[in-house]
Amino acid sequence: MTEDGACAVAHGEVPVDSESRTLVAVFASPVAEHLLRYGRDLGFRAVLVDPDPERAxxxxAASEVPELGPDADVVVTDHHRAELGPVLRDVLARDVRWVGVMGNPRHPGPHVAALRELGVPDEQIARVHRPIGLNIGSRTPVEIAIATLAGLVADRNGKPGGFEF
Structure with a gap:
């Protein structure tokens, strides 16, 4: 057995102490598929939500945002959907750990206007992170999912990781 605890975990010599965590992907999409698949490997309880009953x-997927607590990280995987504002409003009404919306940092986030139209206070809107993930130049759905998960792990572990662009 190695003397370094982190090495022992990496070599599979001791089990990982996995806290209860929930990863919620909002909107069924290729990114959501990869996000939840790899999230399960990272110990997340994976939940997909899509408010469109047919897509759900x-x-x-669930068609409504479930009850969530402070162990939940919520990632909105499509910022073009008409349901963006109502879904985010419902998420922000819960005591979730982290909320993020995917999108290009060079373009304004449509979630801000959508939430303001619904009367969501600015301090709640400020809880929404955008952009999300590590700044690795992600282009494909799998790259976006990996960058997002890496950023969530860094944030959960109190490391700077890369939510900075």
Whole structure:
């Protein structure tokens, strides 16, 4: 057995102390698929939410935001959907650990206007992170998912990681 505890975990010599965590991907998309697949490998309880009943049924997703607590990280995987504002409003009404919306940092986030139209206070809107993930130049759905998960792990572990662009 190695003397370094981190090495022992990396070599599979001791089990990882996995806290209860929930990863919620909002909107069925290729990014959400990869995000939840790899999130499970990282010990997250994976939940997919899509407010469109047909899309939810096709993807095996919940059609409403479930009850969530302070162990939940919520990632909105499509910022073009009409349901963006209502879904984020519902998420922000819960005591979740972290909320982020994917999107290009060079473009204004449409979630701000959508939430203001719904009367969500600015201090709640400020809880929404955008952009999200490590700044690795992600282009494909799998790259975006990996960058997002790496950023969530860094944030959860109190490391600077790379939410800075």
């Amino acid at each position: 049924a096709a993807a095996g």
